[in-house]
Amino acid sequence: SKDPLVLFMPSGKRGRFPIGTPVLEAARKLGVYVESVCGGRATCGRCQVEVQEGNFAKHKIVSSNDHISARGPKEERYDRVRGLPEGRRLSCSAEILGDLVIDVPQDTVVNAQVVRKAATDRVIERNAAVQLCYVEVEEPDMHKPLGDLDRLKAVLEKDWGWKDLLIAPHLIPQVQSILRKGNWGVTAAIHRDMDSSRPFIVGLWPDLKNEAYGIACDIGSTTIAMHLVSLLSGRIVGSSGTSNPQIRFGEDLMSRVSYVMMNPDGREAMTKAVREALNGLIGKVCEEGGVHREDILDMVFVANPIMHHLFLGIDPTELGQAPFALAVSGALQYWAHEIDIDVNRGTRVYMLPCIAGHVGADAAGATLSEGPYRQDKMMLLVDVGTNAEIILGNRERVVAASSPTGPAFEGAEISSGQRAAPGAIERIRIDPVTLEPKFRVIGVDLWSDEEGFEEAAASVGVTGICGSAIIEVVAEMYLSGIISEDGVVDGSLAERSHRIIPNGRTFSYLLRGDGEQRITVTQNDVRAIQLAKAALYAGIKLLMEKQGVEKVDAIRFAGAFGSFIDPKYAMVLGLIPDCDLSEVKAVGNAAGTGALMALLNRGHRREIEQMVKKIEKIETALEGNFQQLFIDAMALPNKVDPFPELAK
């Protein structure tokens, strides 16, 4: 009769194996990634799996606990000493006796908890670049001249299959003492994703070392966000953010480029500032996770092109002017210490590739995360900041562009605009009959027309309007007839509402307060939003024309801005094209999620490297019809394009 059939979940890989084959060995043969540090000695506990009982009709596999060997003495011992969670088995010890369905637990679940509209939870399959390998090295012998390091390499090849091993030079002088300290049992960290493609010993410890960590980091122009992750379990053990200290050299990207151009030491100062901030943030996530920074063995970064260059010590001047030449667009690798990152001496840094001069490694990270190229539907991915990065595509073809939206969406250039912080208005409704507003304020859990609002608001105050609410208020002003489709505040309404107040030759809408404390939306504010949204929409439209589509199937908003705006209002204003509203989603820091994916699975590095080469970059400035698209998009929602979904 046939050998037992084994199915691994969640990968779905399956195969037949002779009775008595260890589950770990079957996984290896099928290319299913199961962690192992001790090399099957039942001491590291990293190879845990679960048997799924039941009848998997589709695969004709009836799995039961009788189809796997009972715990042997080694596994019993591990359970006594370290504890094995209910239902878990050590796959190096458990043997196949019959048909099985084996679940490989995947602990990395990224959910954008920090943003209110959570992205869909996702599981990242693990295949980290760094692997810990425990070996027992042959003791030296007068009759054999082979050096200690050479015998270490030999056993790493014999037990783990590492051929052509290289070693980080700083470890060479330590090899002898570490081997003796561990009584010839040592754990080597092997980095198998080096530029040279040869595996590299990047760390060495006496005895069994059972933990290694990695960092995934998004260097934004305003905020730096970082995750600390166990490379062995995939668990996120610390997450933190800090503001980018380069802000003191210039609020936005272009002012930082100018700072470099004007100051001979400007580039160096900004490089130093961001690296110091990163080292500080590493300290913070390590504290949160109870991790020693020496145990960080791999790092992945994403950043926009200018942050990318400044972090790596490259002059970004060329990015400030056409043709926006990147010094380097491909993925990069460094030793962490080469770029002043204070972690283990053997830690590698991987930087995702940039897509174009304005579409950076952060956009590549977001593309990896949302994967428009993995599906049939036409997906629009937008990350709105001072520049909007726009990616549009599907399995067939992906195009990318950036569009200069300016800082209006972030609340800058808006008379009452402010950052999202306690006291900022975050939601607004306007009664179309009375033109009276009601709103919600960050830090106050009530609408402004609810009882107790004033008392609750007294502690935080009502200080301004945050970026997402500016979208909402302009959309509500349009829906209630306060502004026309051309964005003009209708002064004639002043006769029936005290909310419409003259302001020079134009009119403003009074949202709150009187005298000095007023929060108003001025004609200029409406204009600034129109300009920003027209730039975004025109960029999107250009890409839709390139793709030859009149409608997109799905829209993903990446970044903080997207997390807070209501898709309906974004569409009412014509920020985004017509789309089934249930297919418009905020995905939080997708760039950071992409970095995390590349950290935990080196296969994702190859995936995005290849994808970035295929993405077609469109330079909006060079496209003849961009100007016309921009003018059409000034109207609310648009001069020429219909929005049938809004009518539903």
Ligand code: FES
């Ligand atoms: Fe280490 Fe199974 S591989 S316990």
